[in-house]
């Protein structure tokens with residue numbers, strides 16, 4: 652959305668008050684050539700000597716611009732440039748958009764809607780949408796945590812609809828996911844965490860390891876040298892994470908194995 656056109660639209664729609672209207676008109680006329688002095692000259696009529704005193708209202712004007720620009724749910728490079736220009740003109744700094752409670756709510760709502768739309772359309776975030784997210788965060792000077800929580804809520808909703816995590820360009824901690832699962836009373840097992848690795852473990856000892864251990868231990872119990880009822884024993888018990896490897900397997904006869912198990916408890 653063109654800066655001049657958008658401001659003309661804002662001015663004509665009577666959604667702003669007098670001082671804002673007049674400043675908007677100056678910007679609509681001069682575009683990128685508007686200077687702080689131009690604005691101050693107009694504001695002088697209203698008794699405003701410093702742009703600092705006009706900050707709250709100028710944020711409103713920028714917010715109007717952003718709302719109009721976002722009507723198509725896209726922030727174009729041109730719009731980003733325009734917003735940067737307006738912020739620069741009125742010396743808007745990081746955090747200014749969220750200082751005031753009602754303004755902060757409005758910004759949150761705008762972003763929530765934008766993010767929701769991004770995640771909702773096809774349940775994935777492409778590179779353009781990724782960029783859009785970065786732009787939104789930058790435009791509003793939002794802090795990372797605030798933005799992340801809005802983003803993750805939308806992402807979790809998308810996952811609930813069946814979206815693939817890998818397509819969402821987001822990082823969600825296991826903690827957040829389990830909280831969300833609890834909230835949604837879902838019983839989905841996460842695929843790649845430690846517990847499932849443990850579940851996939853098997854007590855199976857390969858024939859190669861068995862042969863090597865048999866040869867190493869000379870075909871007899873490593874405790875009592877007995878040769879009857881021999882078993883392959885996990886030196887570090889399987890239940891404690893012991894592996895089925897040559898180093899961790901030994902030959903024990905059944906009585907020795909049972910007394911070892913009893914000792915371990």
Ligand SMILES: [Zn+2]
Pocket residue numbers: 872873874875876877903904905906907908
């Ligand atoms: Zn034995």
